Amino acid sequence: MEIRPILSSLSRHKITAWLVIIEIALTCAIVCNAVFLISQRVDRMNMVSGIAEHELVEIQLANLGVRPDAKARTQEDLAALRKIPGVTQVSLANQMPFSDSETNNSIKLDPTQKLPSLSAALYWGENLAQTFGTQLVVGRNLREDDYRDLDAVNKAAAGGDPNDKALPRVLVITQAVADKLWPGKNPLGRFIYFGKTPETVVGVVAHLVRPASFSQGAEFSLLVPIRPVVGDGSSYLIRTAPQERQRVLKAALAALKALDPRRVVIEKRTWDDVRSEFFQNDRAMTGLLVGVCVALLVVTALGIVGLGSFWVAQRRRTIGVRRALGATRGNILHYFQTENFLLATIGIVIGMVLAYAINLFLMLHYELPRLPVIYFPVGAVLLWSIGQLAVLGPALRAAAVPPVVATRSV
């Protein structure tokens, strides 16, 4: 296919040609970035929690007023929940992954250190690792005798004696924390400081995501041996077989209500609901981005169809002359296809530069990573195909122009 005649013909329609190029460039730039944003959201929604999501249900209760016997009541609750048929593990957790409020603590490797090494989410609750179903990589889970009561811990922390027996002395960390604090070394037996008290690392779990602030290290989480009491935002977590969840949830609510009917139920849901509710904004944003991408591509395609039709109509006579001089239908078809390919290519090149610029801007303002290189060839192929599809109709109409047109005056 000769390109020179196409170029010379385009140079007579500079404005229209440039409009097509600009439209393709803008679409290319926006769609590349939008698809990248979509992939970021999808990654976020598919974030690994490290827990047995399909086997858990959550019940959150609140007491009316201060309960002096909260500790005993909590043990009663836990015992009643354990008795429900089908329940394999039960725990009262201070917080859980994918919830908006978060308890964090900055940790140090040396109490005299000026700045903390990192800030990690603290998970506590008796039997919590077993209920979560976290996967132990090395060491051991927390044991019965490791645990301290929350009120005693608070009192001891306020007292300021670093050797107070009421303070927890061991903890379990995630692989991510181990890799950050002691890259390549065995973390077991090493110390972490919250204040002045050293806590020995006794185990490492593969994954456990923090509740919400993922940008500060998504899996910077610690399991500490503290027993919470019901209230203060803590939740009962119950583990059971996936198909038993609804039944167990109902039975658990009935059991808890029977023990104390005056409590307010704040949450009652399966853990699948927890994930779905937490990421609902991301889902909505993803839908919106997909919608915009489709609309953009459709508008661009329609624009190419419109301009293509105009061009064909304008050049009817020329096409007739070419046909009369021996050009085949295929030649005419290829002419318009090549023309569109040329315009699309220039548009895509400009679009890629623009896409990169937009990405730089977004990186600056929205904590986005760099646009992966793979987006450039994929985006190019996408726009080439859309251009070719859009121009096919007008090009076929051009190819159908009979040679006899050349002999007629308009």
Added chain:
Amino acid sequence: MFGYYLDLALRSLRRNKMLTALMVLAIALGIGASMTTLTVLHVLSGDPLPGRSGSLYYAQIDPQDIKGMDSSKEPPEQVTLIDGLNLLHAGRADHQALMTGGSVPVQPEQSSLDPFYVEARYTSADFFGMFDAPFLYGQGWTAAEGEAKVREVVIAKSLNDKLFDGANSVGRTLRMAGTSFRIVGVLDSWQPNPHFYDLNSGSYAYGEEVFLPLQTMLELRLDRGGSTDCWGNGGGGVGNILPSNDCVWLQFWAQLDSPAKAAAYQEFLVHYSLDQKALGRFQRVPNVRLRNVMQWLDYNKVVPSDVRLQNGLAFGFLLVCLVNTVGLMLAKFMRRAAELGVRRALGASRRALFAQLLIESGVVGLVGGVGGLLLAMFGLWLVRQRPSDYAALAHLDLSMLFVTFVLAVLATLLAGLLPAWRACQIAPALQLKSN
């Protein structure tokens, strides 16, 4: 002349329905998308207290220890209890309020209602006057009553409707968290958006239903919400232990009626920090901030970044739609070269042709604008179905309605300029000859 051009424009648009529909659709889509996001942005970045927000200031001081000090950094976003009370008792502003939030269980007297939790604001007495909270019945408590830890409560209209069927409940008793409170006031519907005075508990569509004196809350150790930031040996704040004085967890607002007073108050905060340093409580050099409501919202980037992103995206989309329209309009006008040539030959000036073509693009803009408006209303309805906290606020107002039309017509006129200009350049003789 205008009427004639309008007639010509309509005839021309009718002649090629497909192309016209394509142009109108592109404009309508672009305008619809950008007006939807622009309206959301407009609603979310609005002034929560028009007319008053300029004289309300949020005070920040820096009581942190010397570790990790960086004077270029912002001071903590809240105040400690001791500093808050000191500033409150100093009374150097025209009005001032120290507050924090939480939730309390309400135990209704009616046996038909189960106990339920409501959002609570624990504040000193000036809150209602400073923030222009409208009373339906009764009034707030006085500063002296607040200090005396009275068991008094102001409730919101929604709670009054729920518990007392909207009757005047002043003087009646409300049981909360095991304690009886006397209702002294009922607020009329009041929900500033954004929830500027405390952004920790959600920025939009969030409102408290009970308001209690801060001192009463401190004595009863009611549940707190929001955020607590500690340093050094700071701790507490779990269960019924209050956070220690190395923790910030309260908000302090000052009403300062003139810029001079605001400057003087900033001075006062510096002096206060120096005094505290002399006393040994503060360790850092004074690092204070005094922002008014809009500055405070701006600093906190209260408009969700998703909303800004959507807005940028929508305007990018509008740009593509406009380029598309320019191309289609150009195609349309150039096709009528012969007709325009005849008109030129018959004596129409370039200016007249230009006006005629612009009227044609204006008609497309107007129809596109109507379509865009309908799409924007649909878009906002979609936004309202979304789970975000700001969703319910997304409504088109009169000013945005006006902006929609102006934007649509301006955008299409702009898109029509180039094609119209090109079409006017046609040499009439050449067009006539080829026929």
